[in-house]
Amino acid sequence: xxxxxxxxxxxxxxxxxxxxxNRETVSEGDATVRLQSEHEHFHMHVDLxxxxxxxxxxxxxxxxxxxxxxxxxxxxxxYPSRVRLHKASWLRRNLVMNxxxxxxxxxxxxx
Amino acid sequence: MxxxxxxxxxxxxxxxxxxxxxxxxxxDFKAVDKLHVDHxxxxxxxxxxxxxHDYNRNHFKRNDEFLANxxxxxxxxxxxxxxxxxxxxxxxxxxxYAEMVKHLKDPTMRAIFKCMSRDEGRHAGFLxxxxxxxxxxxxxxxxxxxxxxxxxxxxxxxxxxxxxxxIGYARYIEIYRHLQANPNGLIHPIFKWFEEWCNDEYRxxxxxxxxxxxxxxxxxxxxVRWIRFFLLAVCSTMYLNDARxxxxxxxxxxxxxxxxxxxxxxxxxxxxxxxxVTLPVDNPQFYRNLDACVRHDSVIQALAGRSDPLAAAxxxxxxxxxxxxxxxxxxxxxxxxxxxNRWRGLKGFPNYPGPQRPLERTVSA
Numbered sequence: 001x002x003x004x005x006x007x008x009x010x011x012x013x014x015x016x017x018x019x020x021x022n023r024e025t026v027s028e029g030d031a032t033v034r035l036q037s038e039h040e041h042f043h044m045h046v047d048l049x050x051x052x053x054x055x056x057x058x059x060x061x062x063x064x065x066x067x068x069x070x071x072x073x074x075x076x077x078x079y080p081s082r083v084r085l086h087k088a089s090w091l092r093r094n095l096v097m098n099x100x101x102x103x104x105x106x107x108x109x110x111x
Numbered sequence: 112m113x114x115x116x117x118x119x120x121x122x123x124x125x126x127x128x129x130x131x132x133x134x135x136x137x138x139d140f141k142a143v144d145k146l147h148v149d150h151x152x153x154x155x156x157x158x159x160x161x162x163x164h165d166y167n168r169n170h171f172k173r174n175d176e177f178l179a180n181x182x183x184x185x186x187x188x189x190x191x192x193x194x195x196x197x198x199x200x201x202x203x204x205x206x207x208y209a210e211m212v213k214h215l216k217d218p219t220m221r222a223i224f225k226c227m228s229r230d231e232g233r234h235a236g237f238l239x240x241x242x243x244x245x246x247x248x249x250x251x252x253x254x255x256x257x258x259x260x261x262x263x264x265x266x267x268x269x270x271x272x273x274x275x276x277x278i279g280y281a282r283y284i285e286i287y288r289h290l291q292a293n294p295n296g297l298i299h300p301i302f303k304w305f306e307e308w309c310n311d312e313y314r315x316x317x318x319x320x321x322x323x324x325x326x327x328x329x330x331x332x333x334x335v336r337w338i339r340f341f342l343l344a345v346c347s348t349m350y351l352n353d354a355r356x357x358x359x360x361x362x363x364x365x366x367x368x369x370x371x372x373x374x375x376x377x378x379x380x381x382x383x384x385x386x387x388v389t390l391p392v393d394n395p396q397f398y399r400n401l402d403a404c405v406r407h408d409s410v411i412q413a414l415a416g417r418s419d420p421l422a423a424a425x426x427x428x429x430x431x432x433x434x435x436x437x438x439x440x441x442x443x444x445x446x447x448x449x450x451x452n453r454w455r456g457l458k459g460f461p462n463y464p465g466p467q468r469p470l471e472r473t474v475s476a
Contacts, residue, residue, distance in 0.1 A: 036236075072239075
């Protein structure tokens with residue numbers, strides 16, 4: 001009986017940790033997307049409003065997709081878009097900060 | 112009539128879509144900003160003026176050779192994959208350097224990262240357009256997907272990006288030299304652009320070498336272990352990736368293994384310009400281990416389509432075997448850098464002439 005109780009406690013603790021890890025705070029704002037996709041240059045930048053700051057573990061979503069035929073622009077285009085920032089929990093942020101070495105293949109890929 | 116660089120209307124290939132999956136990084140920008148560089152400010156200013164000189168401003172111009180019909184080119188699919196991977200890598204570099212520009216305050220550093228972002232964006236654009244020639248449209252849904260921001264310590268970014276730029280240089284120049292000597296392997300004109308192109312990569316690497324030299328702590332003590340780790344990580348990743356794509360290199364007339372070993376030797380040699388140790392590439396055990404990793408990896412690739420427990424167990428066993436081989440390679444005694452074996456610089460490539468250089472070389476802020 002004691003063992004079962006311990007197992008249930010362990011499960012509850014695991015579930016609580018999992019919930020904490022996945023907890024997100026979502027905020028939205030108006031941003032400007034700058035996109036240039038042509039022979040001379042290819043880049044994409046998002047100017048976020050001042051109250052949105054990206055930290056490790058966060059995810060960012062741009063809500064408006066530009067109407068660009070074949071994915072190519074003529075010069076740089078700027079367009080306003082709502083952006084949604086999913087702020088990671090403290091637990092996820094610290095895990096991302098301290099475990100990046102396992103994602104090192106992202107850094108060492110080269111042309 | 113087609114203008115240079117427009118789609119070839121006669122293509123018999125269906126329109127494909129390329130989905131780029133660039134990497135998004137954050138780092139401790141405040142720590143990067145706090146790096147003490149004033150004692151080498153003149154050298155940083157010199158390299159900034161080199162970047163602002165923009166040697167390749169007019170290099171990435173297309174000509175009529177790009178208008179040819181590439182429908183029947185050999186290894187067309189692998190070539191498109193090569194373009195996609197290269198474009199993603201260049202684009203990711205462009206984003207990383209642009210993030211640095213956004214967050215750093217030091218005007219010299221900001222200017223340098225801005226120039227490097229310019230170069231990477233230009234390379235990505237050239238590759239992107241070449242994909243367009245092959246009837247590959249860019250799928251921009253990447254904009255709408257949730258972009259995950261990975262964190263790397265600044266020193267990891269310095270080691271990895273330095274090596275990534277230098278190995279990028281070595282890869283491009285080795286392909287260029289090979290195709291000059293063996294024009295039969297020239298399956299697409301883009302390779303003719305590689306000589307000047309790779310000088311951008313080399314120059315970016317020079318900046319990171321300077322940045323690391325300005326912070327001696329990054330090149331000594333426990334960090335030497337990180338240096339060995341990154342040297343091995345960069346070289347072994349390339350070795351395994353290229354082994355999987357041996358058909359592509361065969362079409363260029365290259366034996367992937369010889370090619371990779373030349374690239375690793377050159378990158379290792381160049382890295383002695385700044386690193387206190389390099390990989391023991393002349394130790395026969397070094398390539399014995401890497402070749403064993405390739406054999407294990409090829410079995411894993413063959414099992415990729417299977418998800419039964421037996422296949423999963425076999426894949427796990429082989430992945431562990433690769434890990435052990437890499438650990439054994441890491442433990443091989445490294446080669447210490449001495450004055451006799453240190454890389455002296457690329458012939459004909461501008462080197463810092465010292466603080467007494469002519470004034471006209473200096474570019475104002």
